[in-house]
Amino acid sequence: MGVTARSDAEKSQVIISVDGRFDFSQHKAFREAYKDASGKSTKFVVDLSDASYLDSSALGMLLLLREFVGADPKRVRITGANEDVARVLKIANFDKLFTVG
Amino acid sequence: MQSSIAHCCSAEEARPDPPSVQVAGWRGKALAVDGDPGNLLLLQRMLERMGFAVGTAGNGLEALAQFAALRPDLVVLDVVIPGIDGMEAGRRIRSMSEGDFVPIIFLTSLADEASMMDCIRAGGDDFLTKPLSFKLLQARVMITERFRDLQRTMAASSEPLAELLEREQSEQRLAERVFSRAINSRNVETQAIALMQCSAATFNGDLVLTQGLPDGGLRILMADITGHGLGAAIGALPVAEAFHAMTLKGVEDLQVLEEVNCKLYAILPSDRFMAASMVSICGNGRRLTWWNGGMPSGWLRSRGGLTELASHASPLGVLPQLMPSDAPRVLSVQDDDGLLLLSDGVIEAVDADGVAFGDGRLSQHLQVWPHGGPVFGDLRAAWERHCGSAALVDDAALLELAIGPSPLDSAALEVGRAWRGGWRWSVELGSDQAEGLFPLKTALAPLGLLDGLDRQAEVLEEILSQLCEQHGGSMRRSGNPAVSARHGGSLKVLIQFDPLPHGGRFVIQASGRLSADAWRSGRSCSGPANGLAGGLEAFCHSVRYDADKGMIEAHYLW
Numbered sequence: 001m002g003v004t005a006r007s008d009a010e011k012s013q014v015i016i017s018v019d020g021r022f023d024f025s026q027h028k029a030f031r032e033a034y035k036d037a038s039g040k041s042t043k044f045v046v047d048l049s050d051a052s053y054l055d056s057s058a059l060g061m062l063l064l065l066r067e068f069v070g071a072d073p074k075r076v077r078i079t080g081a082n083e084d085v086a087r088v089l090k091i092a093n094f095d096k097l098f099t100v101g
Numbered sequence: 102m103q104s105s106i107a108h109c110c111s112a113e114e115a116r117p118d119p120p121s122v123q124v125a126g127w128r129g130k131a132l133a134v135d136g137d138p139g140n141l142l143l144l145q146r147m148l149e150r151m152g153f154a155v156g157t158a159g160n161g162l163e164a165l166a167q168f169a170a171l172r173p174d175l176v177v178l179d180v181v182i183p184g185i186d187g188m189e190a191g192r193r194i195r196s197m198s199e200g201d202f203v204p205i206i207f208l209t210s211l212a213d214e215a216s217m218m219d220c221i222r223a224g225g226d227d228f229l230t231k232p233l234s235f236k237l238l239q240a241r242v243m244i245t246e247r248f249r250d251l252q253r254t255m256a257a258s259s260e261p262l263a264e265l266l267e268r269e270q271s272e273q274r275l276a277e278r279v280f281s282r283a284i285n286s287r288n289v290e291t292q293a294i295a296l297m298q299c300s301a302a303t304f305n306g307d308l309v310l311t312q313g314l315p316d317g318g319l320r321i322l323m324a325d326i327t328g329h330g331l332g333a334a335i336g337a338l339p340v341a342e343a344f345h346a347m348t349l350k351g352v353e354d355l356q357v358l359e360e361v362n363c364k365l366y367a368i369l370p371s372d373r374f375m376a377a378s379m380v381s382i383c384g385n386g387r388r389l390t391w392w393n394g395g396m397p398s399g400w401l402r403s404r405g406g407l408t409e410l411a412s413h414a415s416p417l418g419v420l421p422q423l424m425p426s427d428a429p430r431v432l433s434v435q436d437d438d439g440l441l442l443l444s445d446g447v448i449e450a451v452d453a454d455g456v457a458f459g460d461g462r463l464s465q466h467l468q469v470w471p472h473g474g475p476v477f478g479d480l481r482a483a484w485e486r487h488c489g490s491a492a493l494v495d496d497a498a499l500l501e502l503a504i505g506p507s508p509l510d511s512a513a514l515e516v517g518r519a520w521r522g523g524w525r526w527s528v529e530l531g532s533d534q535a536e537g538l539f540p541l542k543t544a545l546a547p548l549g550l551l552d553g554l555d556r557q558a559e560v561l562e563e564i565l566s567q568l569c570e571q572h573g574g575s576m577r578r579s580g581n582p583a584v585s586a587r588h589g590g591s592l593k594v595l596i597q598f599d600p601l602p603h604g605g606r607f608v609i610q611a612s613g614r615l616s617a618d619a620w621r622s623g624r625s626c627s628g629p630a631n632g633l634a635g636g637l638e639a640f641c642h643s644v645r646y647d648a649d650k651g652m653i654e655a656h657y658l659w
Binding site: 060 | 325327328371372373374376394395396397411412413414415416419420424426
C-alpha cells in the first residue's frame, strides 16, 4: 500500500507507482513523489498497475500533477489501469487531459 | 493546617527548597492520611517542608470528607487506617477526582509484591514503604507531579480541539441550512420528477437543480462536487445561482455550462472539480438536450429501447474553457419516454460486506424498465435493501423524469412565483362572446396592465387571436357535432406577464371544456407538422398542448 517514486535521470523521467487504494490517504505521498522534480522538463509516468481503486480525490491529485507540468497532456502518462480504474478515468474524460495507456 | 511549624529534621535535610519556601502552600494542597497521630504529624511536616499546604485525616471517612472539601493536588495515604481502609479510600478518591488527575501515593509497611499491586489497582500512582524517608517521599512527589502536569497540559490542549470540532460541526449544519434553502427553495416542484438524495456528510456534495425554461420546458442539473461539507458548498452556491438565473432567461445549455465552468475554474483549487450532467426538455416535450461531464451514464427509455447518455465531456472546473467536443447533444423524445440520472454514490454504495451495488444490479433494473412506466420505485427499494444498515460512504442521488407534453404541469405554473411587477389576467367566455375579447387592449389597458408594453401588446393580441382560432379549430376538426355540444361553448383565457431582467414573457393559455378524445383527434391533425400551428410557433418561443385539460399554451419572450 502506498506511493513509490523511481527516478530515471537518463530519460529525465519519474515513475510514480500507486499500490492499493488511490484515495485521499495518499495525498501527501503522491505530492512528495513529484515535488522535487523539475516541472518544466521531467516526464511523469503514473503506474496504476497495482492500484485497486481510484476516487475523485485521486483524480484531483492527478490534476495537481498536470498543473505541475504546465497542463501538457504529453508529459504525464497514466499506465496499467485495471478495468475499474480505467472506467473512472474514462468517465472523467482524463484521456483528453493526460496520455492514458 | 497551613502553619509553617519549625521542622524536626536534621540540618542536612533542612536545606530549603527552591523557589520560595517562605510562602506556605506554594506547591499546592496536599492531603495526608494516617491512623497513627505521630506518623501523621511527621508526614504533615514533611509535606509542608516541600511547600504544600497540608490537610490531615486520621481515618477513611475523614479522608473522603477532607478530599471533597480541600480538592488537594496530592494525596498521601496510609494503607492501614481505621474505618474504610486505605485501598477503598483510594478507590473512592480516584472516582471523586473525575477528569482532574490527583496523584495518590500509598504508604505501606507491607513491602511485599502483592500489596504493591493492590495499591496500584486501587488507583494509586505510587507507593512508599514505612518508615518514611523525606528524600524518597520528595522524589515520589516530584515524579507524580510530573505526570500530573503532563496530564493537565494534555487536557488543556485537547479542550480547544474539542471546541474546534464542535464549532466545525455547527458550521457544517449552518452551511447545510443556508445551502438547502438557497438551492431547494428555487427548484421547481413537478410530479414528473422522482428524486432520491442521500448524504454521507452533513453537507451533501451531490447537487440536484431543476428549473423551468421560459418556453415551459424543464432543465435539470445533477452534479457531484469533489469532497463533502463546506468545501463542496463553496462551489455549489455560485453554480446554483448561475443555473437558475440563466435557465429562467432561457439561455442555451452550452452557455450555461460555459458560465458554470468558468465560475468553478476561477474559484476551485486545481484538485477540485464538479462532475455534472445536464438535461433540458423543451416546452413541447419533443427535444431533449443532454450533456454529461464525468457523471455515470444517464439513461433514456424510449419506445425503441434504451439510450445511454455516457460521459462525453470533462468535468466542470477542470479546464479554463470547454473543449469543442464537449458540446451538448440532442435527442428526439416523445410522450411517455423516461429519463434516469444518477450519481456514482448509487453504484458504489456498499452493503455490510463491502460489496458495491454495481452496474450489474443497475442494469438488471434498466432491462425491465417498461416504456411509459417508472423504474425509480423498484430501483430505489433495491438500492436501499442493498445498503441496509451499512454507513453511506459517498453521497447518492437518483432522479427519474417522466417526459410528457408539459414537464412543468400547469399546476406548477399557477402557483409559480410571479416576478415582481408581473400580473395574471383571466376571463371565461361563452363561445358567442369570444369575438368580444378583441381588441384585447380595451380590456387590459384601462387596468394599466399594458403600461410600458406598447410594442408587445400587438403581438399578444395576435397570439391570442391565433390561439382562440386553433382552439376552436381543433374542436371543429374533430368532425363530431357532439363535441361542440359537450364543449358547451365555454372558452377560458389566461394571460400571464412576467418581467424578466432584460425583457419579459407572456404565457397565454386558451382552454375549454373539451373531451380528451376530441382533443387528441383534433391534435393529431393539427400538429405543427401540418402547418396549422406553424404561424404561432414561428414567433412564439413555444406552443404546447395539454390534451387532458383541452388547453393550448403559448410562451412569448422578448
